[in-house]
Amino acid sequence: xxxxxxxxxxxxxxxxxxxxxxxxxxxxxxxxxxxxxxxxxxxxxxxxxxxxxxxxxxxxxxxxxx
Numbered sequence: 001x002x003x004x005x006x007x008x009x010x011x012x013x014x015x016x017x018x019x020x021x022x023x024x025x026x027x028x029x030x031x032x033x034x035x036x037x038x039x040x041x042x043x044x045x046x047x048x049x050x051x052x053x054x055x056x057x058x059x060x061x062x063x064x065x066x
Contacts, residue, residue: 011052018048 008016023044026032032040 015045015048015052018051019044022047 019041023032023041026040026044
């Protein structure tokens with residue numbers, strides 16, 4: 001089996017962590033059942049990305065001030 005590597009940018013890693021947290025919440029509340037894992041994982045990623053984009057729109061960091 002070929003070894004794969006994954007290199008994420010810091011902002012991508014934050015979205016992955018948020019998606020994992022959201023997915024874990026879905027699992028712990030019983031939403032994720034056998035055969036629905038991919039659907040809930042996609043939902044988690046979509047929601048994490050939406051949160052990230054909304055935060056980026058609303059928050060002006062020191063690096064963005066010019």
